[in-house]
Amino acid sequence: METNHQNLKKGLLPRHVQFIALAGMIGTGIFKGSSDTLNIAGPSVVFAYLLGGLLLFIVMSALAEMAIVYPNLNVQHLVYKAFGFHTSFVVGWLYWINWIIVTIVEVLAAGSFLTYWFPSVPLWFLSFLCAVLIVGINLFQVKYFGEIEFWFAGIKIIALTAFIILGFCILSGIIPSNINDPLSNYTEHGGFFPHGIDGMLSAFLVVMFSYGGAELIGVAVTETKDAEKVLPKVIKGTVWRVILFYILPILIICGLMPWNKVTGEESPFVQVLSITGLPGAAHIMNFVLLTAVLSAANSGIYATSRMLYSMAQSGEAPTRFLKISKQGIPINGIIVTAICILFGVFLAYMTPDQVISYLMTIPGFTILLLWVSICLAQLKLRSQYKEKPFFQVKWFPYTTILAIVSLLMIFISFIFNKDNTIGSTVCLVTLVLLATFSFMSKNRKEKSGEYNKGKKGLVQNL
Numbered sequence: 001m002e003t004n005h006q007n008l009k010k011g012l013l014p015r016h017v018q019f020i021a022l023a024g025m026i027g028t029g030i031f032k033g034s035s036d037t038l039n040i041a042g043p044s045v046v047f048a049y050l051l052g053g054l055l056l057f058i059v060m061s062a063l064a065e066m067a068i069v070y071p072n073l074n075v076q077h078l079v080y081k082a083f084g085f086h087t088s089f090v091v092g093w094l095y096w097i098n099w100i101i102v103t104i105v106e107v108l109a110a111g112s113f114l115t116y117w118f119p120s121v122p123l124w125f126l127s128f129l130c131a132v133l134i135v136g137i138n139l140f141q142v143k144y145f146g147e148i149e150f151w152f153a154g155i156k157i158i159a160l161t162a163f164i165i166l167g168f169c170i171l172s173g174i175i176p177s178n179i180n181d182p183l184s185n186y187t188e189h190g191g192f193f194p195h196g197i198d199g200m201l202s203a204f205l206v207v208m209f210s211y212g213g214a215e216l217i218g219v220a221v222t223e224t225k226d227a228e229k230v231l232p233k234v235i236k237g238t239v240w241r242v243i244l245f246y247i248l249p250i251l252i253i254c255g256l257m258p259w260n261k262v263t264g265e266e267s268p269f270v271q272v273l274s275i276t277g278l279p280g281a282a283h284i285m286n287f288v289l290l291t292a293v294l295s296a297a298n299s300g301i302y303a304t305s306r307m308l309y310s311m312a313q314s315g316e317a318p319t320r321f322l323k324i325s326k327q328g329i330p331i332n333g334i335i336v337t338a339i340c341i342l343f344g345v346f347l348a349y350m351t352p353d354q355v356i357s358y359l360m361t362i363p364g365f366t367i368l369l370l371w372v373s374i375c376l377a378q379l380k381l382r383s384q385y386k387e388k389p390f391f392q393v394k395w396f397p398y399t400t401i402l403a404i405v406s407l408l409m410i411f412i413s414f415i416f417n418k419d420n421t422i423g424s425t426v427c428l429v430t431l432v433l434l435a436t437f438s439f440m441s442k443n444r445k446e447k448s449g450e451y452n453k454g455k456k457g458l459v460q461n462l
Contacts (some may be wrong), residue, residue, distance in 0.1 A: 010170055030246055034253070037210075041203040042194035043186060043254040049246045051101035052207040058403040059371045061376035061393045069381075069390040075374065076310045081234040082377035085316070090431065091373045092311045092426050096304055097430065098366035100337065103300030104344030105363075116270065116286045124349035131345060134294055135338045140302045140327060149302075152295035159288035160245045163269060164282075167252030170282035189258045197266045202417070204410050208364040212244065304340075305333030316441065368411045375404045 037045040073081065076095070078086035111127030120125065137148055148286050169175040171183065186192060193200065251270070253262070256272045267289050273281040309330040311317035325331040379391065381402050393399055415424045 019239065020100070021316050030083075030249065034250060037203040037206045038196070038254070038259045038262045040206070041199040042190060042192070042259045044193045044195075044200040044252070045207075046247045046250050048203045048207045049210075049250065050421045052204065052211050053246070055371070055403050055406055056211050058393065058399050059374050061391075062400055062403075064374050065392050066378055066381060068391055069385050074310055075308070075370075076307060077314070078377050078381070079373050080314050082380040085314070086438045087312075087342075087373070088314060089316045089371060089441065090434045092307060092314075092316055093434050093437075094366050094430070095370050096307045097361045098370065099300045099303040099307070100331050100340045101366075102363050103297050103304065104341055104347075106297035106300060107134070107341055107344060108295045110290055110297065113267070113286055113290045113293065117283075123344050123348070127345045128342075130294060130297070131341045134298045134301060135334065135341070137298055138305070138334050139325075139329065139331075149295060151296055152291055152298060156288055156292035156295060157241075157245070159285065159292075161250060161284070164248045167249070167256060167272070171252065171255045172217070183255060185255055185258050189260050194259070200415070204364075204414070206364060208367045208410070212366070231346055233334065248293060301334060301337050304337040305330045308333035308336065316438075365392070365411065365414065365423055368407050368414075369431075372404055372407045372411075375407070377402050379429070 034045075037048070041048060063075070063078075067073075070078065070081070076088060076092040079091045107130050108123065108127050110130040111123045111125075114126040114130070115123060126340045140148075166175070181219065195202075253272050255257075257268075262268050262271065267286070269285050269289065270282050273285050306316050308321040312319055312321035321330060321332050321336075323330065323332045379397060382396065415428070417424070
């Protein structure tokens with residue numbers, strides 16, 4: 001297999017892109033992370049998901065607008081065009097780190113769901129088996145990846161829909177269950193806001209982790225056929241569906257069981273179905289959760305490998321990541337991602353009880369910064385459009401500025417929150433290191449001539 005610098009194949013269809021975006025968002029964040037948000041905020045967490053969903057819509061609309069004007073550019077290219085090498089370097093590598101952590105979390109979550117059936121098998125071994133499976137899937141041509149992801153995502157969307165319908169029928173008494181007076185769970189145990197407004201706001205970090213992945217379509221745009229026509233439809237459909245798939249299930253969980261009985265040892269979805277007394281329901285739901293997190297991890301490997309390829313194009317990553325296999329995939333990016341996942345499996349071997357909770361806080365920070373950079377790029381590039389796109393962010397620039405200010409306020413509040421000390425420290429140290437490396441990388445490449453060569457190649461695409 002010789003190194004070549006071909007472009008990635010445009011093998012993703014509109015339905016693939018829509019389900020890839022959903023797959024990235026509907027994973028551990030809702031199926032396992034919902035236990036964390038419920039413990040932090042109680043039922044009021046639905047308002048955190050709603051506010052996060054509104055910010056998500058603004059960010060995704062800004063991304064769609066830019067994708068129409070610059071159809072061959074992905075997220076990292078757009079940031080490069082708006083702000084140049086240093087910002088693009090930091091954002092690109094930050095996003096790569098984000099998805100590496102997310103993918104590790106999803107793989108470990110898949111292993112934890114398998115322990116429901118195999119309690120005597122260690123978490124690290126089950127996670128390792130899951131990692132082998134999803135790395136193997138990503139070695140196929142992108143059209144096959146898209147097809148597998150389409151069906152993976154389809155399973156969890158059907159399951160969430162069935163859970164919502166089943167839960168509503170139990171709450172309303174249409175289906176008899178072991179639960180007495182379920183609606184009282186909304187008012188008892190401290191009420192709807194058991195920890196006040198502060199509790200609701202504190203849940204935002206896991207909420208941001210949950211919604212992170214929507215911007216994945218901004219990475220997939222360079223492999224999507226007719227992207228400028230597809231993205232606006234995808235974004236309009238994706239956002240309201242995701243809000244629906246988060247808020248309604250949380251409301252049902254809080255109605256069917258006291259929020260303070262959510263243990264976190266297993267998914268709240270499995271807990272709810274276990275106490276309803278419906279035969280086999282918990283096993284079916286656990287299978288669905290397994291496919292859901294494997295789906296999200298599958299998207300994660302896609303995102304990390306494509307981001308490395310994109311950064312190699314602009315000279316922000318080694319040129320070895322430009323290698324394309326005979327299947328038209330960035331093979332070296334996938335290999336590096338696989339190595340990082342193995343490191344995550346090793347962490348599960350060392351600290352099986354704490355590893356998922358610790359790792360889940362970090363992507364919340366990186367997603368906030370990535371979303372801010374998308375909005376800032378749109379704010380900067382809007383005046384440079386040669387012609388107005390048919391799809392635009394409404395009430396620009398006020399909506400974009402509102403999103404930027406809101407996201408920065410959330411970011412700052414979490415940096416100074418003592419409960420997020422580990423995540424804050426990791427995030428700030430990473431930012432400082434990436435900023436330093438960006439200057440070192442540019443200086444080294446300028447001396448060797450690689451920077452101008454890479455910049456020339458990228459400018460041709462821009």
